[in-house]
Amino acid sequence: MRITKKQDRMPGIILTILLFVAEIAFTVLLLYTNLLSAKYIGIVFAVLLVLLLIDHLLIRKFRKQIRFWIGIILMVIILAVLGIASFYIYKTVSALDDITGVNKEITEINVYVKQDDAAQSLMDAASYSFGILADLDRENTDTALQQMASETGGEVSTKEYSSLTELADGLLKGDCQAIVLNRAYMDVFDEIDNYASFSSQIREIASEQVEKLVERNTPAPVQTDVQAENSSDTTQDAAVTDQIYTIFVSGIDTRGDITASSRSDVNIVLTVNARTKQVLMISTPRDYYVPLSISNGVPDKLTHAGIYGINVCMDTLNMLYDTDINYYFRLNFAGFVQIIDALGGITVDSDYDFTTQNSSGYHFTKGPNQVNGEQALAFCRERYAFSAGDRQRGKDQMKVIQGVINKATSPDILKNYLSLLDSLSGCFETNIPYDVITSLVKQQLDEGGSWQVLSYSVDGTGDTQKPYSMSQKAYVMVPDQTTVDKAKTLMQKVRQGSMLSEADVSAQ
Structure with a gap:
């Protein structure tokens, strides 16, 4: 039986239409996620169209069996790639939806x-x-x-x-x-x-x-030195505001619900300037003796602010540093183990050679240490092995966060990407909106370049006082106002776009 011209071309037309629909659906998915800029979506769509054209040329004539089946194989490969990519995109968006925009x-x-x-x-x-x-x-x-x-x-x-x-x-x-x-x-x-x-x-x-x-502060306008000379340029001010964030990182040591109020054992304020790609971490000791936003001027341990909610933590730190915290990250350090293990471990840079003084007895050498989740948790919990006590613990907590950032922004993350996404739920949450995170992702993809992450710890003097939340005297750390003032200055410089160096944050 002779195949007509129409019969010869109909299978190729139908398959080409099916592939085109699949490519359109994938492109719409990319647009919906808002993770890629229009430039990259355009590149992806252009590549898909070229592949569509190549495949159509192979399958447009059914009677040319060899070319037709090569085209079928190519189509299957394209559909498989689109399917796998769609699955990864779905998992990414689901994970972001789960941990972002938390407002209660x-x-x-x-x-x-x-x-x-x-x-x-x-x-x-x-x-x-x-x-x-x-x-x-x-x-x-x-x-x-x-x-x-x-x-x-x-x-x-x-x-x-x-x-x-x-x-x-x-x-x-x-x-x-x-x-x-x-x-x-x-x-x-x-x-x-x-x-x-x-x-x-x-x-x-x-x-x-x-x-x-959970209340969220709108980022306040920040002027650079140039903008200060022309304060009427409100458009430029708005552009800077959109890329400067102050974020509170709260580490809680509980195995309960991540949304439950709890003492905040890790208190780090991040000042993020997305224009200069600079992040400043300011660590405040958990026993810092400061007035809470609800205590009518009566000092308390900073860690106790978490008892009254994340809003009180942020407002108290706003008072201490004369700043406006826009968002928060909350980490469950008991569950943080899962994230580090999902990353395949991280590298932490220890200031000392020491052994943790608890049941784990982990030993860390001075310099880089490759650690898993449990070791990282022991590293950032230890304080009794150091003469500086809680001051050093605060520094080590920032080193662990730095190690996670380094690993998460390296190509190695692709090896354990799905397990990492699964590990986020239940031990990590933030009220940063989804669209803010996607805008930062798009900016990084468009501009490239590495980020500079610097850290500084405020200091104080040990004392015995009666905190607001307690019935008797206890150990507290009375703030060294000189270090607090320096922290304020460093934050302001990052917001204004000044590039800091390690020397700027290391000198007391």
């Missing part, structure tokens, strides 16, 4: 009774007298009490106590039958003499989830 925080207000109490649920304790803190964290407590009243169908009887220790004593001595307390305070009891065992003497019977919106 959950505070867990728990109900506790003594270990031997008969109550097993909130309803069992409905008739109890509930001890609460009179002033500390009162807004969250009152919200939780309202939720409890709604659940039990009746008014909740309360008794106020002026401090954490009085609240604990009230429960243990039977002055009240239960207490209502922010879960994050349980870690504070570990810092109070004679109350480290309190958590083992009580039992949780209910938990109220109090949700808060």
